[in-house]
Amino acid sequence: MENSTKIVFVLQGLDDAMSNKRTYFAVALLVYLFTILVNLTLMVTIILEKTLHEPMFVFLCSLCVNGIIGACTFYPKLLVDLSSDLRVTSYKACLSQMFFLYSYSFIEFTMLAVMAYDRYIAICKPLNYHSIITPRKVINLLIFTWMLSFCESFVVVGLVARLPLCGFNIDKIYCTAWAVIKLSCVDTTINNVYGTILSVFHFSQSVLIFISYINIVRASVRSQEGRNKFMQTCLPHLISLTNFTVSIIFDVMYARYGPTTRLLALRNFMSLEYLVVPPILNPLIYGLKMNQIRRRIFRICNKKVHVIK
Numbered sequence: 001m002e003n004s005t006k007i008v009f010v011l012q013g014l015d016d017a018m019s020n021k022r023t024y025f026a027v028a029l030l031v032y033l034f035t036i037l038v039n040l041t042l043m044v045t046i047i048l049e050k051t052l053h054e055p056m057f058v059f060l061c062s063l064c065v066n067g068i069i070g071a072c073t074f075y076p077k078l079l080v081d082l083s084s085d086l087r088v089t090s091y092k093a094c095l096s097q098m099f100f101l102y103s104y105s106f107i108e109f110t111m112l113a114v115m116a117y118d119r120y121i122a123i124c125k126p127l128n129y130h131s132i133i134t135p136r137k138v139i140n141l142l143i144f145t146w147m148l149s150f151c152e153s154f155v156v157v158g159l160v161a162r163l164p165l166c167g168f169n170i171d172k173i174y175c176t177a178w179a180v181i182k183l184s185c186v187d188t189t190i191n192n193v194y195g196t197i198l199s200v201f202h203f204s205q206s207v208l209i210f211i212s213y214i215n216i217v218r219a220s221v222r223s224q225e226g227r228n229k230f231m232q233t234c235l236p237h238l239i240s241l242t243n244f245t246v247s248i249i250f251d252v253m254y255a256r257y258g259p260t261t262r263l264l265a266l267r268n269f270m271s272l273e274y275l276v277v278p279p280i281l282n283p284l285i286y287g288l289k290m291n292q293i294r295r296r297i298f299r300i301c302n303k304k305v306h307v308i309k
Contacts, residue, residue, distance in 0.1 A: 007091035007165065009180075013173035013268055014087055025082040032075035035279045039064040039071075042283040055138045056122070059115045060286055062142055066111065067279030070104035073097055074174060074275045081173075094175040099157045101174065101275070105248065106149035108278060109202040112241050114141050116209040119234050124219045152198060159191050173268060178255045199252060206245045213238060236285040240278060247274035 014021075043064045046052045077097060081087040089097070122129050160177050166185040177195065181188050216234055250270045 007168065008088050009091070009094050009175065010169045011081060011087040011089060011173060011175075012169055012171050013271075014081055021082045025079060028075060028078055028082060031276060031280070032071060032079070035071045035075075035276075036068060038283040039067045039279060042286070055118050055133045056115070058138055058142070059111060059118060060282075062145070063108070063111050063115075063282055066104055066107045067282060069100060070108075070275055071279050073100040073104065078173065089175065094170075094180065095157050095161060098160065098175045098177060098180070099153050102153040102156050102177070103149050105274070106152050106198075106202065107145060108244055109205050109248075110145045110149060112237065112244070113205040113209055114145055115237055116212050116241075119237060120212045120216055123216050123234070155194065156198070159194060163188065163191070172255075172271060176255065178252075203245070203249070206241060209241055236282075239285055240282050243281060244274055244278050247277070 043061050046057045046061045074097075077089070077093075118133055121132050125132065156177050160180050163181065163184040164186060165180070165183045167183040170179045170183075172179050177191070181191050213234070220234070247270055251274065254267055254270065
């Protein structure tokens with residue numbers, strides 16, 4: 001696109017919310033700060049407590065880093081739009097937001113799959129856990145998750161950036177590939193095929209995770225220790241996966257096949273859900289359900305109280 005630096009997109013997702021924009025601004029700011037706080041708290045707790053330097057907690061820490069990336073990509077632009085009468089974004093800013101939001105989504109899916117693999121080995125093959133989930137394998141899984149997701153997002157943005165556009169109104173609160181693709185003047189078959197491949201790949205991860213949980217449940221019910229381990233580590237993971245998968249599926253399907261002129265409030269809510277809820281839900285449910293993390297956080301809080309006194 002020859003004049004891409006001059007292109008400005010108009011974001012129309014907030015059109016119906018501008019009458020209460022001060023209220024939405026205050027709520028968004030509080031949620032943003034709370035999201036950063038709970039994720040940083042869990043990360044610092046895991047880093048400072050040596051007993052938490054185990055694969056499951058390392059993966060959880062990675063999940064928190066990803067949650068912060070997602071929040072920092074989405075909320076600042078939202079707050080700017082809520083504080084202004086013009087809800088616009090430049091072409092480069094749109095592509096940048098698109099890259100990081102897609103990276104966040106892909107990392108979330110793949111990281112949850114890695115955590116499911118870790119729980120499967122821990123519960124179904126406990127005697128072989130440390131020989132299978134080695135520190136080297138943990139590092140390799142983390143590198144694979146992040147590099148694969150960044151590469152997938154880079155291709156998404158690259159395929160979008162090559163398209164000439166015939167319109168500049170985006171009917172969402174933030175930039176997505178499909179919202180920009182719909183504005184294209186040329187054939188977008190390549191984009192559609194690649195998007196379908198990514199959707200099938202990542203949703204198949206969810207299917208494999210749910211299948212693995214069938215085996216995990218079977219192994220867990222055999223002993224009280226297995227049931228306790230399932231409730232503390234697997235249940236929070238299953239809640240995170242279900243919440244994220246359902247919201248992503250709704251957003252993808254509605255963006256492609258849903259009406260653009262009706263149910264705007266519902267569409268906005270579901271398109272925000274996977275960006276707002278998981279970064280808050282993950283550290284809260286893991287922090288509350290896992291005894292090691294909960295005890296450590298309470299210990300830190302008690303020390304601070306004593307220091308203040």
